[in-house]
Amino acid sequence: MLYLPDQIQELYRIAADDIGWVTLKECVAVGVIALTIWAVAFQLTAATLPHIPPAKGRLAFYIEAAPVVLGALPIVAATAGQLASRPAEKIGEVEEVGSIFRIQDQALAFERSMLLILALAMLILLASFVVFAWQIGSKHRSAALANRTNIAYFIPYRFLALTIGGIALLTIGFVLFPDRLAQFVGSFGVIARFAMCVAGLTTHFALLTIRFNFPFIPVVFGGLFLVASLFGGDDHELRSVAGATGPSEEMHISAVEAFRDWLRQKPRLAEAERLGEYPVFIVAAQGSGIYAANNAARFLARMQDLCPAFRQHLFAISGVSGGSVGSVIFAPALHADDAPLDTIGPDAKTCPKIADFLAGVGRAEDIDAPGEVEQRVASVLETDFLLPLVAGLLFTDFTQLFSRLAIPSFDRARFLEYTLENAADRILNQKEAGDQSNLLKADFQSHWTPSNNMPALLLNATDAGSGKRVVVSPFDIDPLHAKDKDLCILSMLDRAGTGANQTVKSHSLRIPLSAAAFTSARFPWVTPAATVSLRNDCITANPQARLVDGGYIENSGIETALDLIERLNSIKGTSDAPKFRIRGAMRKRFR
Numbered sequence: 001m002l003y004l005p006d007q008i009q010e011l012y013r014i015a016a017d018d019i020g021w022v023t024l025k026e027c028v029a030v031g032v033i034a035l036t037i038w039a040v041a042f043q044l045t046a047a048t049l050p051h052i053p054p055a056k057g058r059l060a061f062y063i064e065a066a067p068v069v070l071g072a073l074p075i076v077a078a079t080a081g082q083l084a085s086r087p088a089e090k091i092g093e094v095e096e097v098g099s100i101f102r103i104q105d106q107a108l109a110f111e112r113s114m115l116l117i118l119a120l121a122m123l124i125l126l127a128s129f130v131v132f133a134w135q136i137g138s139k140h141r142s143a144a145l146a147n148r149t150n151i152a153y154f155i156p157y158r159f160l161a162l163t164i165g166g167i168a169l170l171t172i173g174f175v176l177f178p179d180r181l182a183q184f185v186g187s188f189g190v191i192a193r194f195a196m197c198v199a200g201l202t203t204h205f206a207l208l209t210i211r212f213n214f215p216f217i218p219v220v221f222g223g224l225f226l227v228a229s230l231f232g233g234d235d236h237e238l239r240s241v242a243g244a245t246g247p248s249e250e251m252h253i254s255a256v257e258a259f260r261d262w263l264r265q266k267p268r269l270a271e272a273e274r275l276g277e278y279p280v281f282i283v284a285a286q287g288s289g290i291y292a293a294n295n296a297a298r299f300l301a302r303m304q305d306l307c308p309a310f311r312q313h314l315f316a317i318s319g320v321s322g323g324s325v326g327s328v329i330f331a332p333a334l335h336a337d338d339a340p341l342d343t344i345g346p347d348a349k350t351c352p353k354i355a356d357f358l359a360g361v362g363r364a365e366d367i368d369a370p371g372e373v374e375q376r377v378a379s380v381l382e383t384d385f386l387l388p389l390v391a392g393l394l395f396t397d398f399t400q401l402f403s404r405l406a407i408p409s410f411d412r413a414r415f416l417e418y419t420l421e422n423a424a425d426r427i428l429n430q431k432e433a434g435d436q437s438n439l440l441k442a443d444f445q446s447h448w449t450p451s452n453n454m455p456a457l458l459l460n461a462t463d464a465g466s467g468k469r470v471v472v473s474p475f476d477i478d479p480l481h482a483k484d485k486d487l488c489i490l491s492m493l494d495r496a497g498t499g500a501n502q503t504v505k506s507h508s509l510r511i512p513l514s515a516a517a518f519t520s521a522r523f524p525w526v527t528p529a530a531t532v533s534l535r536n537d538c539i540t541a542n543p544q545a546r547l548v549d550g551g552y553i554e555n556s557g558i559e560t561a562l563d564l565i566e567r568l569n570s571i572k573g574t575s576d577a578p579k580f581r582i583r584g585a586m587r588k589r590f591r
Helices: 006-018 021-052 057-084 101-137 140-152 157-176 182-183 187-210 216-231 255-263 265-277 288-308 322-335 353-357 364-368 373-379 384-402 412-429 513-518 558-571
Strands: 276-284 314-320 456-463 469-470 487-489 491-496 504-510 530-533 542-547 580-588
Touching: 006 021, 006 057, 006 101, 021 057, 021 101, 021 140, 021 157, 021 187, 057 101, 057 187, 157 182, 157 187, 157 384, 182 187, 187 216, 187 384, 216 487, 255 265, 255 558, 265 276, 265 314, 265 580, 276 288, 276 322, 288 322, 288 530, 314 322, 314 558, 322 373, 322 412, 322 456, 322 504, 322 513, 353 364, 456 513, 456 558, 469 558, 487 558, 558 580
Parallel strands: 276 314, 276 580, 314 456, 469 487
Antiparallel strands: 456 469, 456 542, 491 504, 530 542
């Protein structure tokens, strides 16, 4: 675990960039994990030796060395992880003078150097550990102390109950404080605590196995896992807003109807008449993890800060995976202003800073400086989203593997959702006026109306059973929800009639905006597939759907944006809508 996952390699890079408290906590945690494994192996060796014939020669050496070797493995894995985390070095490439990638290349070069230094530090830690563990383990007094510890603590049942109680308290702590507790102890601190909990529990059962000559560990834990797998419930059900008992009674409207109502707002009608046509923007935000989330949120925020009228012309954002998360981070930052449609006067400059720079009265530094919206977005992006996810994976979701009872609050995906919601609270705490409601905690459907001067979020997921695109949307792109199409809207459907006389009523599922964002970003190993109970024969004929990352089908968001544009263009030239032009789906690439 300290070497293989890509997410762990990201943690090593973070520590290399920090060179401070985070780096120190990493080294201490790796050392604690090594000492824990060594201590457990030493305890079990001391308990086993009286039950086997005395070992001599090489066998005695191997028995004495085994705990040291096992304890050294985490440090070896961490050393290899540091080396594997080093960014690739560009060889033979000529840098352009004034290239904006120079800063990035310099940062990567710093990371490469620091990760090499940290790997060397791990080797020093490895050598120190081997010397310490070998000297301690070779003393007869240490073996006697281990036997006394086994008899006094690990064998009595009351201390087994105490260990289980301690693990339960730590798990409950992560459930109650999914972000703050994990962020306090750090990622490697969470891993170290998990190792200590597993080591303590397995030591109790291993000593019982030695004492009673019965395989307690495979029987107890294997049995619980088998029962939970065969008869257990699913704790990955998509979360509903507080107090929701079913789908919304309000029906979805079609995308065409929503767009027409959006265009016919008075300020937009006035601007369309003044300009001759109304510019409309639809943005596609591509997926690629937290990097995509960062770039999507900052791109949208920078556009809004530079061109205050941008939100007035931004009809929809089609996001996938990390692009969906970035779009959702942008939404509360924009919502915090609570700006009405007529905020921008007809004589105001569309993009004041850019206009001043082109006119020679502004500076390039003014364009590069983050504005209010981007600062709010940055305050959310500063949050460590990986820490709560690691805690949820190792404590709550791991515990769920052995429980027949499904506990929804143990779902690690919810740790991400709550962390994002709490991060958005910081945006509201920075403001003394405006709308103080947290948009991410509210019903997804409430984030957009034709008149609220907010973009409609179209968040793309994939149905694991049918392979179809499933879009969380405030309106229906296809009002008929055709079963033979690869695009479906996440909603509850009621069909009546057949053929040309068929009518379809679509009701939104009452899920929080934060849950909708991470439904689009459900990538295996990182977050589990979301189970959704619904009646929607466009998605599946089954009563439940399993939704995973939208990038499985199409990772750019362009397909959904083009489907939407095709529908919206159908009302061009009609008498009940002003003249408009969709400037095309702006594709923002992330690497």
